[in-house]
Amino acid sequence: EVQLVESGGGVVQPGGSLRLSCAASGFSFDDYAMHWVRQAPGKGLEWVSLISWDGDSSHYAVSVKGRFTISRDNRKNSLYLQINSLRPEDTALYYCAKDMGRGSAWYSFDHWGPGTLVTVTS
């Protein structure tokens, strides 16, 4: 059974930093691209970032480019999101999501974690 469990969320002041983690199990982690998707309170879903299966390629939403960095450790079956220069509008539930495609990314999300909450407030 595929399991994704996020951690690392919390309350942080504007301008601060956090590192989110996602522990994966139940599938061959190093065969799949992975994503971060977020949902601000009362708002819709927003894709944040993706990383290829081997970590060689990554993409970001315009809203986070230059502030967020996605990475992965295939030896530890773990995905990360380093978030810097946090703004109040970054307040959201951050989900880790598995890509559907094995090897080549399909850019579709077939399994999700329960999410970790990031709150940016002074």
Place this chain on the structure above:
Amino acid sequence: DIQMTQSPSSLSASVGDRVTITCRASQSITTYLNWYQKKPGKAPDLLIYAASSLQSGVTSRFSGSGSGTDFTLTISNLQPEDFATYYCQQSYTAPLTFGPGTRLDIK
């Protein structure tokens, strides 16, 4: 970036009804379109991928169609567990984008 729109933004329906939600892309995305169901307090679930392919384990009451810029999600014989918010998402190119969502309420 590819912009996604959905209509309606909300709708009310009754158990047993058939409903259709529309999604439109700002440019052609061929069939790179996915649909998700989102309930409060739960992670989203993938319902339909590649515009019309039913995700494993999803009831056949859900169906998708369309190509190019216009797509539809149809839910037949609505059940109580179907009342949720539905999002389309283009998987044609990064940055990936979602529609704003369609909230389906019980009438």
